Structure formats: C-alpha cells, structure tokens
Amino acid sequence: MSELPEKQVKRLHALIQEAETNLAAAKELLISIVGDNGAAITPKSSNPEDARGKVIEGVFDGQKMAGPDGKEYPVPTNYASKSKLVEGDILKLTITDDGGFIYKQIGPIERKQIIGTLVQHDGAYYVEASGREYRILLASVTYFRINVGDQVAIIIPADNPEAIWAAVETAL
Secondary structure, three states, X not given: OOXXXXXXXXXXXXXXXXXXXXXXXXXXXXXXXXXXXXXXXXXXXXXXXXXXXXXXXXXXXXXEEXXXXXXXXXXXXXHHHHOOOOOOOEEEEEEEOOOOEEEEEEEOOOEEXXXXXXXXEOOXXXXXXXXXXXXXXXXXXXXXXXXXXOEEEEEEEOOOOOOOEOEEEEEO
C-alpha cells in the first residue's frame, strides 16, 4: 500500500479538525437541550409567570446556575448567550410540573463593556481584553459569527476583578 500524497494528508487533517470543532459544538448544543445530567430542559419560550412548579433562585457562574442548596443547574447556552448573562447575575429557575426548566434573569449585576480580540486554545474560546482573557460561550461565537482574531465587545461584571467569564455584546 503506497503512502498518501502530502496534499491528501493535509486534507485529512483539516477534515478531522473540522469534525472535532463540529463535535464540540454538537456536545454544547446537546447539553443546552438536555443538560449535563440528561434531564430535558425547556428553553425560555413560555411565560415563567404562568408556570407552576418548583422555583429556585441562584447565581449564574458563566455556564450554570448555582442554587442555594449547593446544586448546579445547567443554563441553556443559547439563552445565556442571547440574554447576555454575566457571571454573578441572579436567575430564577422554575422546574415545571412536567419537568421543564424555565429560566428568567431577575437580578442583573452592574456591568461594564470592554473591547478585546477573540482567541482559541484548549478547545475553548476567550476574548483577550484589558491584559487578561475572559472565557466566552461557543454559542456566542456561532451566534455572532465571530472568528479568531476578530475584535469583540464583551460585557463583564463591574465589581468582580476575578471574573472568568464574559458575555459577548457584539462583534466589531
């Protein structure tokens, strides 16, 4: 069996890299739909005021909501991205009688906006801004169609210099 020409090997590497990126996006989308534990999550499509069920308030950590009971509740990445949730925001989660999850932001913290550059390493996306890196959701990268090297306006907590996560305001 002869060796593959260099061109074919490069193409295979590119296809594998693209497949890995698509797989990571698919996993994040699946988690946003069913959560880390496999329980179905209903996106914020119905009116939370009308929902009946268990209500839990908690703090958004950039990916999940930490409840007062110490449990973590998965927040759909598309909701977090489009709602521009920031680390420290207070959320209300209604777990409906049929098992659906409905989130509502009830206590946005003070924010500030800064500009940085999108970078990627270790399979995750970050924005380099103000001399540090802030992690952002893959859902934000795909929603705003931003590419590594693009300038991005991000929102960070105004009073938390230790924040790890940021929300994307817009691509510039």
